[in-house]
Amino acid sequence: MEKKQYGLGDVVQMKKPHPCGTNEMEIIRMGMDIRIKCVGCKHSVLVPRAKFESKLKKVLRSAEAASEAPTDATE
Numbered sequence: 001m002e003k004k005q006y007g008l009g010d011v012v013q014m015k016k017p018h019p020c021g022t023n024e025m026e027i028i029r030m031g032m033d034i035r036i037k038c039v040g041c042k043h044s045v046l047v048p049r050a051k052f053e054s055k056l057k058k059v060l061r062s063a064e065a066a067s068e069a070p071t072d073a074t075e
Ligand SMILES: [Zn+2]
Pocket: 018, 019, 020, 021, 022, 038, 039, 040, 041, 042, 043
């Protein structure tokens, strides 16, 4: 199984969209638990790391590698 790379400030897509209809969450805190904020409604939730990883679909935008964003045209 592929290890997903994510970090603080990254915008990620979850397997299930937020109830507001937005499927983009920004990582605003990293730790034992990860706090993510919905880009659409600004609602933030704290989820355990294991749960976050199981629900994470993909990283949409990496804060760190923003300058060299790879074009993912395989989908
Ligand atoms: Zn939302």
